[in-house]
Amino acid sequence: MLRRLLGAGLLVGTLTLGTLAAPAAAQDDTTMIVGLTQPWETLNPVVGFAVSEYEIWNIQYTGLTTLAADDYAPEPGLAESWVEDEPGVSYTYTLREGLMWSDGEPITAEDVAWNINTSRDQEWSNYISTVANLSAEVVDDRTVTVTSEVPDPRLPAVGIYILPKHIWEEQATPETIDSYDGLDGVGSGPFTISDYQSEESLTMTANPNYYDGQPAVDTLIFRYFANPDAMVAAIQRGEIDAAQGIPASSFETLDADPDIVAVAGLQGGFDEIAFNGGAAEGQPHPALLDLGFRQALNMAIDKEGAAEDLWFGLAEPATAVSMAADLAWVPEIPTEEQLTYDPEAAAALLDELGYVDTDGNGFREMPGGGDDIVLRHAVNTDSDLGGAVGELWSNWMNAIGIQVELEAYDQDQLYGVIVDGTYDTFYWGWVPFVDPDPMLSYFTEAELGNWNDANWFDPEFDALYTEQNQEIDPARRQEIVHEMVRILYDAAVYPALWYTPDLQAYRTDRFEGFVRQPAEVGPVIFSQSSPSYALLQPIGSGETPAETTPDGTTAPDETAAPGDTSAPDETTAPGDGESDDDGGGNATTIVIIVVVLAVLGAGAFLIAKRRGSADERE
Secondary structure: OEEOOOOOOOHHHHOEOOOOOOOOOOOOOOEEEEEEOOOOOOOOOOOOOEHHHHHHHHHHOOOOEEEOOOOOOEEEOOEEEEEEEEOOOEEEEEEOOOOEOOOOOEOOHHHHHHHHHHHHHHOOOOOHHHHOOEEEEEEEOOEEEEEEOOOOOOOOOOOOOOOOHHHHOOOOOOOOOOOOOOOOOOOOOOEEEEEEEOOOEEEEEEOOOOOOOOOOOOEEEEEEOOOHHHHHHHHHOOOOOEEEOOOHHHHHHHHHOOOEEEEEEOOOOEEEEEEOOOOOOOOOOHHHHOHHHHHHHHHOOOHHHHHHHHHOOOOEEOOOOOOOOOHHHOOOOOHHHOOOOOHHHHHHHHHHHOOOOOOOOOOOEOOOOOOEOEEEEEEEOOOOOHHHHHHHHHHHHHHOOOEEEEEEEOHHHHHHHHHHOOOOEEEEEEEOOOOOHHHHHOOOHHHEOOOEOOOOOOHHHHHHHHHHHOOOOHHHHHHHHHHHHHHHHHHOOOOEEEEOOEEEEEEOOOEEOOEOOOOOOOOOOOOOOOOHHHHOEEOOOOOOOOOEOOOOOEOOOOOOOOOOOOOOOOOOOOOOOOOOOOOOOOOOOOOOEEEOOOOOOOOOOOOOOOOOOHHHHO
């Protein structure tokens, strides 16, 4: 449930990290620079939801369990093993011996229990869908038992970041938890935050206490680019080593470079045109409350043409939305039951419903006459494709006699508009988590005014959400989810445009050992658990990375995880201008990883994936 382009509207946008000094890189430091085109709005994992933010949390924090790089199966994180006490209900986890936070404090079972129980009691935005029915009991310093009040198909995976209690306990009140900046720089992952400059860069330093050993890369610098073309130029010049969200128009050019590999990674991300369903306080144009009218608008969307034009064939036109990283959760919808592109049929349906042009000016009015129908379409100015899709949407609607008024917002402003319901349509996207439950929850009545950006709900959908949430039979659960997705599809309120690839590129002359997650098809960075960073080795370091695939990525380790780690397949992941050249002349090895969260929408991604209350974000 990572939001591809959405950012939490905390006031972190104007903050710099005052308590953490920028690391003074030693002469022999190995530095990797990571570029991105989506800025960070908050580094607080309780409320943030942008893909750029999840990438940092994936690296700084570890969960009780984590996700295998090849297939998302649950594998040891802070826990080295676990035992199933009661299937889908109770599991006892044993932590690794000698665990320490990056500041040297011990990591104990109390940290785990405090995170689960406190986030449940305080209903932390990014945690509650996972922990709502969970309780954790400390057995001893290295042992914790997690029990669910109802069967939970996600267990033994516990998809939340474990935060350091000794840092976060002071922040954990309903009044303060959402506004904490998250810049303390204490974590359990391979890297921790050491410097932050809003909309410029974020620096992370290798964690000497990381349980898998200190990474070979000493410093990660994530550098923000407002212009994706500048990012492309930077990787071509060798100033950066990896880029996420490269423009589709540059994909083939970069892939043809002998020192660069371009990756089109798939992890369930999708982009959509969302309609205001009218369930929030702010109301849409009354025509949008008519199912037939919405169906006609769906039929005017040329998904195939837009995917070809905007993505150069790299994105697959979508049928229904994807609720999980695996598209197997998307139901097959018979062609004859789909709202496929047919503008003539759309116009005919509008005529039949009484939306006709009575004054001959080329635009339709409500049944019975009146003013022309004008739909307010919100354009996300932080999205690389926001403007282009806005123009396409306007053209598609004009073709069937509907006027569109384009209104520009940055991603923070747009979220406020969505929550307030003062829009008719908008374009964005998501990168979902591995498990479908969080994404499904966003379309329930309980999430109106928060994650439910369609301002729509359906009582049958809500009932099925509760049912799938407790169904531990994988096949039956997938049937329920398919039924829910079909309900949303038939409501014609959230038409998916395409399944969005994460377009990335990385240089092969600086580092080796990038891992695709999932294997063969996934991205190498900005994935569900971001495993690459801890595995990378500098070229010529003398270290032997794991076996690599023909494209230069590392083949996943297929050895079994220790302990009893069997689990259902449906598991959750933890958890919609030029920049000054500050790295090109560095004598140390520098890699810039550029992350363009262009459409996101979410998401991953998605992401993905990957919001908190309205006042937290606006």
